[in-house]
Amino acid sequence: MASILMVASEALPFIKTGGLADVVGSLPQALSQKGHEVKVVIPLYRKIWEKYQSELYFDCEYSVSINYHEVPVRLYSKMEGDVCYFFIQHQGYFERDTLYGYDDDGERFAYFQKAVIEMLNQLNYWPNIIHCHDWQTGMIPCMVKETHDSDPRYNAIRFVYTIHNLLFQGNFGPEMLDSCLGLPYYLMENGNVKFDGGISFMKSGILYADKVTTVSPTYSQEILTPQYGEHLEAVLNMRKYDLWGIVNGIDTKSWNPKTDPLIEYNYDKINVRVQKVKNKLALQKELGLTQDEDVMLVGCVSRLTWQKGFYLLMEQLDALCAAPIQLVILGTGEAPIENKFRDLENGNKGKIVFYNGYNEEVAHRVYAASDLFLMPSLFEPCGISQLISLRYGTLPLVRETGGLKDTVDAYNEYEKSGNGFSFEKYDSNDLINVLYYACDVYYNRKDDWQMLQTNAMNTDVSWENSANTYSLLYNELMNQ
16 A cells, blocks of 8 residues: 655645645545545644634745745644644744735745745655645646656655646746745756746646546546647557546535535435425525526526636526526636626516525535436536535536536436436537526426435545546555
8 A cells, every 4th residue: 555645835725726635635634535645734724823823833944946935844643543744834834815826936936845845854654655735736746856856755756647627727937946946947948847948847747746646537538639638638649558447425424415514404315305395495595596396497606707607697698587496606716707606686586596606505405306407517627516416416408528428318208317417518508508408307307306416426426436446556656
């Protein structure tokens, strides 16, 4: 079994902006149950410090060089289940209002990565594998291989690099190479880190890691094409024989309709139909929808961005309003989308609700109460929401892309199979046609709907299979 250090910019239960946190929160626990020794390291953000300060153990203090100055690092840790989580503290870099989106993000995460590399030496902790996640950790394999190559302790480490979303690449000016990362300029000249006139943390991760993974088999193939490759498709094709697509799971303890403390009425496969109706009526009352147990309730919990397919909905607002449904949208994002949904609610009181923001408790109740879950993404590396909706017997309606294609099996009325609904082309007419088709099944083919609901709740959305695949990957690396 392997000793693994996971390095990421966020992780549940401590901090979250997206699906990365879900993965880094639950995959290590699943791997530890397979016998691996797993530790995780993330930055110590303000919200973590405020909530967990009294529970954190101070490990050590040291420094790393940034902008030709020695910058102090304070390291803390906390056990969570079977996994030890480390936290890199620097008040100036990480104790801010939000996690990302600052002009000095490159410098902040260069510091974080350098601090992680030196942490190994300070703790005399030498994992078999360092598993890096997304652009914020992409320079670690490069820095270890280029600047610590004479140290056998570092030389023995193998690297896995996981792409959660290729769109966010960590691209910065070339001056960072020397000043913040301490790397020689010939890495620009030979193309190893050069990208669009500057440097790319993600490109570096792809080229220097021993294995590259992404979060679904379909997405691993899509990103080899210009349509989905975000100008890195040529780099990815160079590594395609080391590229694995491993679909995410979810934490099935936190997301369990049978025990979920955040929903009004708990349920399982046996009583889902009776209890779901009760949850629906409760949510309708809570959010100001017309209370009607027979209407099809469509839920959506998402970042409201172009990537998530919301501009398709914008093209079909009249058809959406005319559909025999109620609609609940929970999320925050791009102003034009938010404004449109606000107008939509104002013109359709009792039928459409837009909950602007993110509320974990309301999200749980939307999953539990809804009959259909809407996820028409332009692209989706894996997706977490459709996995949760399957777990709650809420049928996902998705576009066939990335992890959505890998996890949602479209309803086949002839074979009486499937666990949701899907459409292939990124086309608003196709989306509305499938939505109306789902309405027809819901209202006129009750037996088929119940069959789909049972299939959804029987779908394995746990980490079990994926953790087995990661174990194979780690073992292959250790035996090289």
